Amino acid sequence: MSTADVVIIGAGVVGTAIARTLSAYALDCVLVDAANDVGTGTSKANTAILHTGFDAKPGTLESRLLARGSALLREYTAAAGIPVERTGALLVAWTAEQLAALPVIADKARQNGYLAIRPVPVAELYAREPLLGPGALGALEIPDESIICPWTTPLAFATEAVLGGVRLVLNTRVTGVADGAGHELTTSRGALRTRWVINAAGLGSESVDALFGGDGFAIRPRRGELIVYDKLARSLLSSILLPVPTARTKGVLVAPTVYGNVLLGPTADDIDDSADVSTTAAGLSSLLAAGHRILPGLAAEEVTATYAGLRAATEHADYQIYVDGKQRYACVAGIRSTGLSASLGIAEHVVASLAEAGLPLVSRDQPAPIPRMPNIGEAGTRPYQAGGEIVCHCERVTRGEISDALSSVIPPSDLGGLRRRTRAMNGRCQGFYCAALVSRMFAGS
């Protein structure tokens, strides 16, 4: 058994970002995940927003890496063809108390280095969002908040990593570690020897950290339920509509999606089971109540999907990132709800810290180029617009797109993976028309 230089545990958006950053160096890297695909945990079920970090806690690592990561990801999306739209956000105050909080939030944004934030008078707010519910008192505009495809992002990172020589090992859960000259990780599918280990296991990061003697944090899964509205609701709004955050949560937002839908959520419930992504009657009805207040037109629109995701929160307010040079171990945990936006900033920070701690970084002569991902967003040109056999009618996914996904660098291993790569079956009919055919195509691949 050969010894890898680095094993990254967790192929979510953070793990894949670290893997693609490391793939630029002459290292033997392994990216391992217990699931059957990249980006299946927190990375796949979130609010799909590319944050500026305007509302982070100033002075924290999160604030710094979010600002940096957000800028890096904006550049990367253009190169990789990741769907992104700079819709901007309006943070709306509905009470006098919230209105009074706006200058404080704007101040905080400036402390975070985000200077483009500005107050929006109520008349301008309704001019920009005429269908906003009655009673808004004012708002802040955050013009750089954007919507992004959360599925293409980790897939692009992982594709770049794999093309750069990183070995992607799925369906493999790390269960233990034995130390000798290096680390020997025991997994559900045999041993993995490596010099360095990076823990990017998200909801599983606490148990991985414990294998290395860590006890600095406890993962407290915080569940967020969300509702996706039909594409016909997309014309109800133009910006991301944010609430004034409370001490505990950013609150319920309404946002367009890059697929042309409208997203409402999330709730925030601390739960014990880090695999429980079920929706609840109470959660959905609280979202409906909030959504109908913010954007009354939603009440008449059809719901396309509901889902829940888990944020890997800890008892701490900041990221839990540290590198232990002696153990040749890095912990990248407690990324909460900002991992997508901060991912490339986190990766840059972690790789620099690893170098400081002694990981030898020698640039490759010819690193893999940034891959060009298939466009599944509405802002860009989609394949059907040039012709083709549309197989999924609601999302207008062509047979060619499905074939391409099935033979891509990291092909899907189930229908869920195919959905995240193509949008097939994600539409308003939820498979009434196309699921049988798409399943047949998947089974025949």
Place this chain on the structure above:
Amino acid sequence: MNVDVLIVGAGPAGLSAAAELRRLGAGSVLVVDREPVAGGIPRHSWHTGYGIRDLRRLMTGPAYARRLAGLAESAGADLRVSTTVTSLSADLEAMLTSPYGRESVTARAVLLATGCRERPRSARLVPGDRPAGVLTTGELQQRVYLNGERLPGRAVVVGAEHVSFSAAVTLAHAGADVVALVTEHPRQQSYAAFRLGAALRWRVPVWTSSAIRRVTGRGHLAGVEIADLSSGAERFVPCQTVVFTADWIPDHELARSAGLALDPGTRGPAVDTLLRASAPGIYAAGNLIHAAETADIAALSARHAARHIAAALVGSAPAAAAVPVCSEAPLTWISPNAVPVPLAGPVPGPVPGPPLGRFTLRSSEFRHVARLDVRQDGRRLTLSRPVRIIPGRPIHLTANWLPQVDPAGGPVLVTIT
């Protein structure tokens, strides 16, 4: 390219309209369907009972679908499959996507016959996990009859309308053990000897006054929580498949994106008795405007539209304003949604009636014996004979009261008394 009539959707409605338009000499007729095979829903509905009222024969769904496609083609309609209309403008220009590329089609008249689908579990906001094994009847029938999939294990059907029994038959064919049909209504809504065969109906229990509250299972479905609406008690019913049936919603996306006014009841494009939508030259028929009637009724409603399109193309359609026709709870919709009234002139013609000379309605509640009260501005236009009212089943209102409608009056309102 230019055509006289563009028909969107090659189901029973679209195909029947195409054949009728050709028979009436309405010029070039292009029928497009986004599916790879024409015929619509009957293609994968393998029980018999199709074709009774329109073709005067009894056939299975696939045979009926083939027959209608054959009739349209032999009448000279141009039939294109795997072709999607991605946009439609008010000046009757449509953009088409197909394996041959993109094409623009301009028509003198457009008939929308895009049909309807069942609301899936997510749109019904049933909470819980998101496992495999949660289907609609549309997906179920395609998996079983087109893919040949087997569905062993226990199955629960949500709904107790005709289509729900059809789903139960399909499940039985696929090897499933159908545990029950679950309905929030106090009783089932199918005919005693519905075309599926009565025997099955008596073998499968119908749990009335019951609702599905939660879907459970990680990876694959493990079961569903069913609430008894009278006692409030909930229980877990283990099953591997759950099928959400009925709860129809018209496929109105093209209609909406073309800017057509929708009827708040049917949620399809608002149409008058000639089946004209709110934009000149655009018509709608079939289950897009009455979700869902049986296939033969959809076909007959489309023939009605075809006759008016043919007349309009030679300039003989009555120019008219319209008086809206609405219904009130527990009635959920009425179709068509307006009565055209001749513009003032020396010789106003007769008011054209709706398809089959009747309006169709739906109710959300049972009424053993009730009458439909039709009024305009409080003035009674007619009171129907006593009818039985069953949710999910059509209620018919004969249109013999149209001459009483005051062209200058308010909307016609239909209520149950």
